[in-house]
Amino acid sequence: MSTTTRSTNDLRADDIREVRPARKPGGVAGVGGWVDDRTGAAKGVRYMMSKVFPDHWSFMLGEVAMYSMIICLITGVFLTMWFVPSAGHVEYDGSYVPLKGIHMSEAYRSTLDISFDVRGGLLIRQIHHWAALIFVVALVVHMFRVFFTGAFRKPREINWVIGALMAMLALVEGFAGYSLPDDLLSGTGLRAAQGFMLTIPVIGSYFVYFLFGGGFPGEAIIPRLFAAHVLLLPAILVGLLAAHLILVMVHKHTQYPGPGRTNENVVGYPLMPVYTAKAGGFFFIVFGITALIAGLFSINAIWNYGPYDPTQVTAGSQPDWYMGFADGALRLMPGWTEVSFGGFTLTYGVLIGSLLLLPLVYVLLGAYPFFERWITGDDREHHLLQRPRNAPTRTAIGLAAITAYTVLWAAAGNDLIATHLHLSINDITWFLRIGFFVLPLVAFWATKRVCISLQRRDRDLVLHGRETGRIMRTADGAFSEKHEDIDEYTRWNLVEYEAARPLELGDATDANGVPRPGTTSDKRRARLSRFFFEDDIPPVTPRDLAAAHHDGHGHEAIDGHRPVEVERS
Ligand code: HEM
Ligand code: HEM
Structure with missing residues (x-):
């Protein structure tokens, strides 16, 4: 038996499985090529850019929601640089004369400073708040579009559920945001939220004690809400939005019926260059209009309310619009809905009126596509609205x-x-x-x-x-x-x-009459x-x-x- 020895340079034809050319055929030149050589991104980008999107004004509503969320993210970064998330006590000595010498929290003072002493601060605060309001309006109207045109039907049910989750988190994010400045209005909102949580049977008071780090309001809630508002919730929202948009790509966008449009095709413009140009321009239009509104109409003028003091409440105080329904439910619940047993008091007026209502609304919302599918028994894919x-x-x-x-x-x-x-x-x-x-x-x-x-x-x-x-x-x-x-x-x-x-x-009985x-x-x-x-x-x-x-x-x-x-x- 003879053995053959080969040097490492001595390659035979069957050793060579694949020969990679220096540049892939049809590859990208210049900087794009440099990046593609290192990441292999060109294929994915080319696939995305050639995606076709149908055109209709109502498809712009999701975009408005997305752009106003991005505006919140950008302006939020600016606010974070000056906002001090602390309940530590200070005496005000800034430029707003009527409040000089008043004792307040650092959070409230820093929000006053953003408004009166930081260049452009008031405008950015107003843009942030207006963008938050527009964001929630846009996502609700977008949801109406999806609902009333049946765009949530198979295969888009999961995207509907992701949407419902984002809608709920947007509400919590907004609530956390307007609780941060620690003015009389935000403190009143927090007090209401604390009241809702206290009604959780058995663990309510322990839960509140844990969340607020002791008695109400305590010093821990502002920094905790801050972490949730600038980090936790935005990260989850951005992650869900990415999943939402990827699913829109995967399913392809629905379209309204029209000549030549079928369940099997998509008639529209490619992402590049038409849609990218339109979407880019549209972002600046949304930003411009939000900035114009923020420049012209005052929102949340916290200096008029004063710092939070648990012994006071502003008359006629109203939450931001999207929290209104929970507040309203509470006001409608009869006052007699309270029972005591074994030393525990169960205030089910508040429990049902507000605490359970919030998750219930979103669970019903998320479940609707499955409910309709169950009733209609319709298991077909629907791409026509x-x-x-x-x-x-x-x-x-x-x-x-x-x-x-x-x-x-x-x-x-x-x-x-x-x-x-x-x-x-x-x-x-x-x-x-x-x-x-x-x-x-x-x-x-x-x-x-x-x-x-x-x-x-x-x-x-x-x-x-x-x-x-x-x-x-x-x-x-x-x-x-x-x-x-x-x-x-x-x-x-x-x-x-x-x-x-x-x-x-089907028949109510089988072949034997059973x-x-x-x-x-x-x-x-x-x-x-x-x-x-x-x-x-x-x-x-x-x-x-x-x-x-x-x-x-x-x-x-x-x-x-x-x-x-x-x-x-
Ligand atoms: C969709 C996302 C967001 C919504 C709906 C939202 C909403 C709000 C609202 C309604 C306020 C009260 C504003 C006021 O004082 O009148 C607020 C405050 C604040 N937000 Fe956001 N926000 C969002 C994202 C962010 C992000 C990503 C950051 C930081 C990176 C941020 C940082 C802040 C800070 C520091 C404040 C307190 C300062 C202030 O009240 O002016 N926000 N937010
Ligand atoms: C953070 C809020 C949201 C953002 C930024 C957002 C963004 C978008 C965008 C840009 C699109 C594609 C364009 C369009 O059809 O408008 C879309 C489609 C969609 N969204 Fe949302 N959305 C949000 C919330 C929701 C909610 C609350 C729901 C439902 C509960 C929802 C369900 C859907 C569905 C099912 C589609 C696919 C529609 C189709 O192909 O016709 N979205 N979303």
Whole structure:
């Protein structure tokens, strides 16, 4: 047996698995090439830049939320350089004369200094606060867009849940932010939050003691809120936003129906150069408008409130708008909801009214896509958006929820409504208590009827064209109105290509006549499903359209005898 020895330089053909060229074919030149050689990023960037995004004004709402969040992050860094997160006592000696010599916390003094003694400080503080308000408005309106167009349906349920999480964290972030300056208003808000937490059964008082590092307000809460506000919550929010946007890329953006747009394609502009240019410009427009508002309208003028003192409360104090509903719920809860047992007092008026309400709202929100999917049994992927009128029950549920929220929100201003409109605060409270239960039902019913009427109108328009008002008389004396066909583009938007149906129930018994397990819950589900689709006017399908044109209905119809309802196919 002979052995062969080889030197390390002596390579045979089968040793060579892969030969890497110095530069990949079609690679990037210049600085981009240098970076790509070291990171391999060009492929990913090229993939991203060639992504196509559909164009519609309502897709800009998510962008506004994103840009105002970025504005909060940028201005927040500026504020952090001067804000002192400490409850340590000092005597004020800054330029705001009316407060000279007053004892206050370092946090309050530093916020006064940012406002009066740091160059540009007041403007940045105002931009930060206005951007926070715009951020929450934008994310809520963005959420409405996603909800009412059905963009949360499969495969976007997880992105909806991430969105709901961000919405909840934005609220906590905003609350932590406006608690930081330690003025009378922020201290009052913290006192309310402490009251909510005290109602947690059994561990409430221990929990508050732990969080505040002793009695209220203590010296620990400001530095703790500061760490949460500038570090913990922004880090989680940014991480969730990254996941949110990656999922938008992975799923591809939904689009409104239109000629050539299907469930399988995306019609729009590529990210590079069109969208990047648009998005960049749009960021500066949002920043500019926020700065203009912040320059013109004062927000949170803490020098008017004074430093926090637990023995005082400003009359007519209001939280930032997004906390209003929790405050309102508290004001609506009856005062008798308190029980004592075994030395413990359970104040379930506050517990239910505020502490449980907050997580409940977000759990219901996050769960909605799964609830609707369970009711409709619809397991298809949806990339084409729906018009709100074509999902009447969903739209009605949305409006009912908004109405309930608005009632709670209005209740947060019951004192202001009473003083401004010279009404009894008790009457207002009772009106809103009853309204909380009745108005959402009215909103549900009215919205559903309006949607169904609009569906009827659309159906009529597609099948019979637009009424021209020109009356024709035939040779035998009959009258008819001339109808004109609608144009192709409009018709596309009115014809629904993926009609939904209620769940069909299987047989209640098996082949031997034995009741099938689970039929009661199946029945309940089928009943809910029927309720969901009840009275819906089925949208025109391409088949209906072809049939109408074949009959010649597309052009003329005898007025008063036009068929408006057609059996569900
Ligand atoms: C989405 C994110 C954010 C929201 C919604 C938000 C909201 C707020 C609000 C409403 C205030 C009260 C402002 C006032 O005094 O009138 C505030 C204060 C503050 N925020 Fe933020 N903020 C955000 C992110 C950040 C970040 C990322 C930082 C730091 C890097 C930061 C730093 C501060 C500081 C230091 C204060 C206290 C100074 C002051 O009140 O003027 N914020 N924030
Ligand atoms: C921090 C707040 C938020 C930011 C910055 C944000 C940002 C965005 C952006 C930029 C898009 C793509 C453009 C668009 O469709 O508008 C998007 C899509 C989406 N967002 Fe959000 N969003 C936020 C909150 C929410 C919330 C609260 C929800 C729902 C509860 C949500 C659900 C979705 C869904 C399902 C999509 C995909 C929509 C589609 O493809 O049509 N987002 N988001």
